[in-house]
Structure formats: C-alpha cells, structure tokens
Amino acid sequence: MLGQYMIKQQFPVGLQVKVLDQEEFEWIHAKGLNTEQIFLQLPRPLRLEVYVHLYYQLVSSVPVFKNTDDLFKVALCERISMITVRAGFYICKAGDQGDEMYFIRRGKVDIYTRDETKLLVSLGAGAFFGEVALYMESTRSATAKTAMDSELVHTAAS
Numbered sequence: 001m002l003g004q005y006m007i008k009q010q011f012p013v014g015l016q017v018k019v020l021d022q023e024e025f026e027w028i029h030a031k032g033l034n035t036e037q038i039f040l041q042l043p044r045p046l047r048l049e050v051y052v053h054l055y056y057q058l059v060s061s062v063p064v065f066k067n068t069d070d071l072f073k074v075a076l077c078e079r080i081s082m083i084t085v086r087a088g089f090y091i092c093k094a095g096d097q098g099d100e101m102y103f104i105r106r107g108k109v110d111i112y113t114r115d116e117t118k119l120l121v122s123l124g125a126g127a128f129f130g131e132v133a134l135y136m137e138s139t140r141s142a143t144a145k146t147a148m149d150s151e152l153v154h155t156a157a158s
Contacts, residue, residue, distance in 0.1 A: 022086065036081060051077040055153060058103050062128055079155045091144040091152065098133035098140045100154045107150025112143040122147060130154075 002023060006016045039047050055077040059065050065073060082105070085091075091102060094114035102109075104127050111120045111129065120142060123129060132138055134155070 048074065048078055051080065055080045058105070058153065061126065062103075062131065064131055076155055080153050081155075082151065082153045084151045085146055085149070087146050087148045087150075089146045089150075091146065092130070092140045093143045094140050096140045098130060098138045100156050101128065101130040101134050102144070102152050102154045103128045105151040105153055107152075108147040109144050109150060109152075110147045112145065114142065116143055116145075 003016065003020060006019060011019070039050055042050065052074055056073060059073045059076050059080075065076070080103075091109065092098070092100075094112075104123055104125055106125055109123045109127070109129070111123065112118065113120060129144060130140075
C-alpha cells in the first residue's frame with residue numbers, strides 16, 4: 001500500500017527504497033506492534049502513567065533537568081516519542097533548525113563537524129544531545145548520525 005502510494009506520487013526509486021526499508025526495520029523491531037498508537041488511545045491519566053514509567057528516569061538523569069520540578073519532568077515525559085533507526089541514519093544535520101532533544105536508549109550516535117570531516121564525539125546508551133533546542137531557537141551546530149541500529153527518544157520544543 002505504501003509502495004503504491006509512493007509510485008503514484010512519483011517518489012524517486014532511491015527514496016522509495018529508504019522509506020520501505022525503514023518501515024520494514026521498524027515493523028521487525030516492534031514485532032508489528034505500534035505501541036505509540038496504542039498508548040495514544042488510552043485515557044490521558046493512564047497514558048501519562050505509562051509515559052512516566054517509560055521516560056521519567058531518563059529525563060531525570062539529564063543534568064539540566066535533575067533539579068527541576070516533578071511536574072515539569074512529567075510534562076516532558078508526555079511529549080516524548082520513540083524512533084528506531086538503522087545505522088547511517090541522519091538524525092539532524094548542521095544548519096538544520098533545532099527543535100528537538102534526543103536521548104539514546106540503545107545504540108550509538110556519532111556527532112560530526114558541519115562538513116562531516118571530523119568526528120567530535122560518539123554517544124551511547126544513556127547519552128543525550130540537542131537540549132539547547134528546548135530553550136532557544138537555534139540551528140544545529142553539528143551533524144548527528146547513527147553509527148549502529150539505534151533506539152532514540154525525542155521531545156520537541158513546542
């Protein structure tokens with residue numbers, strides 16, 4: 001169905017392959033279960049309890065949020081969503097508008113200079129990046145690319 005849509009919309013073949021490959025990867029990873037859709041159908045109080053269970057400890061581990069009010073942390077948990085991506089996926093590129101913060105639940109993300117000629121740092125499970133985007137409008141100063149299949153959670157500024 002998705003393939004037919006992309007053909008009808010004249011997606012380039014390379015883009016079709018990327019989209020279908022990602023869709024298959026996510027389906028295999030989630031075993032066909034879209035938990036985000038299921039959680040969105042729950043009553044808000046129950047959904048909030050699920051998100052707090054899944055993300056509160058992660059949010060609390062970020063130094064910037066460590067001493068913030070619990071209500072703020074809970075609100076942040078509610079705005080988090082998860083993505084699972086293959087190695088080589090560009091999470092963001094230098095110069096992109098920065099409006100999301102990312103946490104690495106599993107995998108590895110490499111951070112490169114603007115021209116991608118120098119690796120600045122490799123981040124693993126438990127690390128985070130992009131927190132400045134939650135506080136101020138800015139463009140990304142570096143490029144973030146997965147070094148292996150990874151599971152990331154992210155939250156947007158607005």
